[in-house]
Amino acid sequence: MNExxxxxxxxxxxxxEGLFLANLLLLPGVCFAWLTYLYFKHRTTAxxxxxxxxxxxFVASIIGGILLVIANLAIxxxxxxxxxNTWMVLILYFTTVHSTLVLLGIVGLAKAMAGAEFRYPIIGRFSFN
Incomplete structure (x- = not known):
């Protein structure tokens, strides 16, 4: 790392990373709006x-939201x-998708606190640039 x-x-x-986790666990929507603001404010200068x-x-939050909509459509x-069948879809969604996103957020938070970059598996390949 040269920088x-x-x-x-x-x-x-x-x-x-904290806002990502809070969006998943505490205040969905509010934390996503704050994360979106930070992303657009600092995406070129950070x-x-x-x-x-x-x-x-930001990308993981959008993908998580899309997957939540897909779960609701499946219901x-x-x-x-x-x-x-509602319970079947909800249990599958929370035990696979939601818990995976939370786990990725925890690993990302640990990497951020250590000052290291982190690329989420699979969804980390997506980018808006």
């Missing part, structure tokens, strides 16, 4: 470290929210 890591860059990376974490969390397709 010196500034404390502000590490803080921005940690904040991005260091490679902060930019990497901002981009990863509706399988009989609606009154059907027994």
């Amino acid at each position: 010196t890591i500034d404390n502000n860059d590490t803080q921005l990376a940690v904040m991005a 260091s490679a470290l902060a930019r990497s974490h901002l981009e990863q969390t 509706l397709w399988l009989g609606g929210y009154q059907s027994a």
Whole structure:
């Protein structure tokens, strides 16, 4: 790594990962809006470290939202929210997709706190650049 890591860059990376986790676990929507603001504000000016974490969390949040919509569509397709299939889809979604995103967020947070870049597996290949 040729670039010196500034404390502000590490803080921005940690904040991005923290907002990603908070979006999944505490305040969905509010934290995504804050993460979106940070992404668009710092996507061109931040260091490679902060930019990497901002981009990863922003893209992962969008993909997570898309997967949540797909889960809701599957519930509706399988009989609606009154059907027994609702629980099957919800349990599958939370034990696979949601928990995987939380685990990736925890690893990303640990990497950000260590000042290291991190690329999420599979979804980390997607980018808006």
